Amino acid sequence: MVRAERVCKNFGALRVLKGITLEVRRGEVMCLIGPSGSGKSTFLRCINHLEQVNAGRLYVDGDLVGYEEKKGKLYELHPRVAARQRRDIGMVFQHFNLFPHRTAIENVIEAPTQVKKLPKAKAITRAKELLDRVGLADKADTYPAQLSGGQQQRVAIARALAMDPKLMLFDEPTSALDPELVGEVLGVMRELAADGMTMVVVTHEMGFAREVADQLVFMDGGVVVEAGVPREILSNPQHERTQAFLSRIL
Ligand code: ADP
Ligand code: MG
Numbered sequence: 001m002v003r004a005e006r007v008c009k010n011f012g013a014l015r016v017l018k019g020i021t022l023e024v025r026r027g028e029v030m031c032l033i034g035p036s037g038s039g040k041s042t043f044l045r046c047i048n049h050l051e052q053v054n055a056g057r058l059y060v061d062g063d064l065v066g067y068e069e070k071k072g073k074l075y076e077l078h079p080r081v082a083a084r085q086r087r088d089i090g091m092v093f094q095h096f097n098l099f100p101h102r103t104a105i106e107n108v109i110e111a112p113t114q115v116k117k118l119p120k121a122k123a124i125t126r127a128k129e130l131l132d133r134v135g136l137a138d139k140a141d142t143y144p145a146q147l148s149g150g151q152q153q154r155v156a157i158a159r160a161l162a163m164d165p166k167l168m169l170f171d172e173p174t175s176a177l178d179p180e181l182v183g184e185v186l187g188v189m190r191e192l193a194a195d196g197m198t199m200v201v202v203t204h205e206m207g208f209a210r211e212v213a214d215q216l217v218f219m220d221g222g223v224v225v226e227a228g229v230p231r232e233i234l235s236n237p238q239h240e241r242t243q244a245f246l247s248r249i250l
Contacts, residue, residue: 001026001167001198006056016042018222029199031209034219040202044169049086090160094172096152098144104155105140108162130158134188150181170201204249218242
């Protein structure tokens with residue numbers, strides 16, 4: 001579903017991603033960890049067409065992200081084609097990013113009706129199912145300000161799912177939550193994973209990584225330092241930098 005081959009990303013002279021190579025198979029969950037500034041968000045943003053890679057190749061479901069290849073040469077992807085590819089990728093952010101002047105259900109139907117031109121009645125039926133799935137059937141008509149952080153994040157997940165994505169990206173989805181609200185969001189993500197969703201999750205919730213992730217990737221300084229089965233990495237990190245990082249957060 002995702003294949004990165006020596007992906008590099010610079011911001012001017014700042015080299016942020018310095019050759020990321022990894023692969024996420026369909027139905028797999030990858031957790032991405034690493035110190036602040038190591039390039040985790042930038043990597044997710046590259047997958048989601050929010051940043052263009054400068055070198056290397058990044059594929060989502062076989063499509064080269066940001067470029068098209070013709071006769072061995074790369075051309076920037078037409079914005080319309082990029083937008084179409086992006087629709088199939090759901091993203092959930094640390095700060096929820098809900099529309100504050102729309103109710104929960106209005107947030108969920110926004111993209112399907114505006115982008116996919118789904119009839120409103122159909123979008124509402126589906127949105128109700130999704131809100132039910134994240135445990136918020138009774139909050140459909142509530143505005144974000146009246147919801148807890150955990151509830152807002154669950155609406156954000158329902159909103160991303162409303163586009164029927166084939167891949168879900170999570171960028172520290174529980175980092176802004178009070179500790180007692182983390183579990184409800186991780187619970188929804190756990191169910192999503194059990195249902196077979198392909199997910200890339202930036203998180204420092206090591207319990208989640210250990211139980212749910214198929215792969216754990218430790219990034220530092222724009223490179224993958226160590227990657228493998230979560231249980232093995234967590235109990236027996238091979239690299240000194242991984243050991244140092246884990247001892248700080250565990
Ligand atoms: P992480 O998510 O691992 O904390 P980020 O991907 O957010 O790391 O950032 C990696 C580095 O890239 C940081 O030094 C950050 O300041 C820099 N960076 C991120 N986005 C931009 C941008 N749009 N312009 C310039 N520098 C950026
Ligand atoms: Mg980040």
